[in-house]
Amino acid sequence: MLGATTTAAERRAKFRELLGGDQIVQFPGAINPLNAQLIEQTGFEGVYISGGAFSAAQGLPDIGLTTLTEVAQHGRAIAGVTNLPTLIDADTGWGEAMNVARTVQVLEDAGLSGAHFEDQVNPKRCGHLDGKEVVSTGEMVKRISAAAKGRRDPNFVIAARTDARAGEGLEAAIDRAKAYTDAGADLIFPEAMRDLSEFEAFAKAVDVPILANMTEFGKSELFTTRQLADAGVRLVIYPVTTLRLAMGAITEGLRTIRETGTQESLVPKMQTRADLYEAIDYEAYNEFDSAVFNFSQENHR
Template identity: 60%
Template sequence: MLYSKTDPAEKRRILRERLAATFSTGELLRFPGAFNPLSARLIERKGFEGVYISGAVLSADLGLPDIGLTTLTEVAGRGEQIARMTELPAIIDADTGFGEPMNVARTIQHLENAGLAGTHIEDQINPKRCGHLDGKSVVDENTATKRIRAAADARRDPNFLIMARTDIRATAEGPAGLALAKDRAKALVDAGADAIFPEAMRTLEEFAAVREAVDVPVLANMTEFGKSELFSVQQLADVGVNIVIWPVSMLRIAMGATERALDELNRVGHLRGKLDEMQHRAGLYELVDYEDYNRFDTNVFNFTVEK
């Protein structure tokens, strides 16, 4: 009832332990993207290992493009709403950290306070753009490492996961781009990154090359309609990837279903033919613990007020 029973510090500890274990077990931690607090709870109920909170989803939720228009307050506030509704650890997208190194430091502490288990800071210039679009530009290595160093120095909980995302692969074609990604990943780890998020890798071999280049966990982004092929969990695990995210998938599916339902209303004037595609009322009530709230309310009002 109400919010998660697991303390944020405990969620962070569990995530760190599970990530460390992936190197020996070969397990791949699966983090579907939650587009609201209720979807985070559903991700938990379906047996996944964590929840991802995408910057692109947060922007889209506000009707904005993913070009760095959201603020730290908006991101942390929505992140807190989502993280507190699940027992799972939640990792959130912090774009470029919302400013210079001091801003990055404040971002980390704000996200810690919001109950997140970790975040990633990227090396794009401001204003940034979606990682799977053409024409991206990245900052120089010194600027990128300063962001990560500031993040690592600012955290108060050593288990808060600081991940470095690099978009540098897209700045050069073929082997040259991959070489740049490997070098940047090594520099970011040296600066204090606990994990590496190599954005827009093209092949399994590229993921494997980054995996070989660093001794920290590696994340794969399986976003649809992008630069990466949509590899399976098993394919990614086989090349040593430790975490996989599907950042926008659940939002895309929900919006696609909503669009089809609106078209149906326009076409036939009712949704009787869509009932089997809907979450049933009983399923929604179970997901929000309706019975527990009802029991709680009954226990509170179990007395008679004397007149």
């Protein structure tokens, strides 16, 4: 009730614990705070906050149009209502090395547990589109070094994403991952892998955990957690899944209302009022309010 009951520091320590464990963990993408609460209540280990989903929810393409301020505010709202660790998409860090360091501190202050930075040029593109361009390895090393030096909580996770597989090939992307790890990355995010063997090659090449992006309609097949775990993956994200589920249902519902003039046939598919109130712990807010505002003139005569 009234948000998360654990501190940001505790959630960061939990993220470190998960990454250091021997089990694969799942971080579905949350498009808003209520979504994050449902992720926690369903039993997942963490929450992912996608830049692509956030951009889409603003009616914008995923090409780096959202600002640090907007993303941090979005992340703060989500991190504030869940006891799960939160990993946020920080794109290219919103500038040069000093900007990246400040980005980490802003995200720390917002209560996030970690962030990933990518090696694309600005303006960036969705990781599963063609035509991506990457900066030099040296430039990305500066980004990761700045991120690692900028954090104040050593448990804040710095993840390095490489989009080099598409344009430079697998071996070059692995070489980049090694350099990013040496620069201070705690987690490697190889984007748009073609098959399980490529995830496995990354996992064998670096001594930090590997993240797999299981986004729909992308370059990667939708592998199961067991398949990914066998390939050496420690963390799997589903960045836009909840947005796509919601938008599909909304589109169907709007068409039904337009065609029939009523939403009656849609009601069985909806979250009920009771389920919503349970998800947001409505009763606990009522109890809290009643316990605080119990003043009456009779009691003070």
